[in-house]
Amino acid sequence: MRIPVQINESSAEPLYHQIETQLRSLIVTGQVAEGTLLPSIREFAADLKCSVITIRRVYQDLENEGLLRTRQGTGTFVTRVDTDDREEYKKQIVLEAVRSLLDAARSVGYSPEELKALVDETLRKEERK
Amino acid sequence: MRIPVQINESSAEPLYHQIETQLRSLIVTGQVAEGTLLPSIREFAADLKCSVITIRRVYQDLENEGLLRTRQGTGTFVTRVDTDDREEYKKQIVLEAVRSLLDAARSVGYSPEELKALVDETLRKEERK
């Protein structure tokens, strides 16, 4: 199975982190179903033109998070997680970003109203794209 | 003058970045007035118990952004900026956080409605504190 991950060469974000973020979101949104056998580290590395070590790190980190399960000699699978856990997982990811937004807003003295207006404005602009 | 900057040792955020963010917000919100002579690099470093190299970098970065101005033999001052520029500056800081929030929301498949609900919920929780 081909996993749709895009690498941004020019970004300062570490490779492994870009891949992790995208793979994580593919999993929690169900675009890569539970039980799926992921490509082998060698295959995926060749596909993304990066080192096997980088992919190994991605798989290992996501395994530590409980999203993947690896068995030597067999391969790496997407873990089965119940739906509530998955929703909770998604919420945590967004909540972290919300909190850091509120921090930023507070640091420059934005009121909740100004903040909401700015969020709405940005959302409208995104829609038109 | 004592600059109220708090360092969070246990954060993964680099030291120089923590200090920059806080000093920047003190300046654009006017809590540190334009024209203010900031502490010397050594003094500030001693105050925050960090390396002079770190403070040097902070001053340099903010000077590159146009918020500070260093005069040989005199010290580092807060630049005069007109009010519109300052407002624009504040907006940019928040906008960046908004964008990264939208990225996070998109990556887990949150709709704009779900996202706004989560922001509102978090704002209400913050108010009650």
Next chain:
Amino acid sequence: MRIPVQINESSAEPLYHQIETQLRSLIVTGQVAEGTLLPSIREFAADLKCSVITIRRVYQDLENEGLLRTRQGTGTFVTRVDTDDREEYKKQIVLEAVRSLLDAARSVGYSPEELKALVDETLRKEERK
């Protein structure tokens, strides 16, 4: 004959090792009698839904230990061992676990008394189950 072996998918322990340990203990406790003809490699593999290579390795390892004996064209049998040898065998298995427990205890600085207390406590908890 059906050999009662349970595979734990979620364990980090290699498949072949899980099977070996269980089969070994079935033999030394006499639950699988001496002289018994074990299932063929293919049959056992199908039964456990694992690879024939894995079962091959299990039979080979236990044959090297002297517990099994393979005859070309006939199959794999449980070897006859005299009672003393069997008792010695069981003791060795437990002794190995005892030693690794003592290693663990020593590594964190547990005294023999603390260790025995912890063993007793765990045994009592097990009994109540």
Next chain:
Amino acid sequence: MRIPVQINESSAEPLYHQIETQLRSLIVTGQVAEGTLLPSIREFAADLKCSVITIRRVYQDLENEGLLRTRQGTGTFVTRVDTDDREEYKKQIVLEAVRSLLDAARSVGYSPEELKALVDETLRKEERK
């Protein structure tokens, strides 16, 4: 500071795991005090004649466990943990070994009495060494 870690070249146990186990026990027993600045990964690697990557992995794993704290550009420190947490930590390490001992004993049909006798016997032998 010189950290007393012994590597067993001929063991099948992975290098990184040997080092981890020993460093962990040095920390939880207080032989390496909290707050200690550990050797840099390069220094430690040279000392143990292994790759910096191996040491990096050790430090990272123990950081994930919460025993170490790493700051880029500064070094790696032993985290401050309260005494109760540390005792709990030690207990968990030993408990795991106790459980695997009980598993082994049960698998060969040892009674609790036989097991305790064997543990006592082994402890006495160890003492005489």
Next chain:
DNA sequence: GTGGTCTAGACCACC
């Protein structure tokens, strides 16, 4: 075939 460990060596970010 798969993943797991380890190497030597490079370049970058941080203090």
Next chain:
DNA sequence: GTGGTCTAGACCACG
């Protein structure tokens, strides 16, 4: 100086 990321390539263990 420190740690953080990434590379290419090797060898071993598992299925």
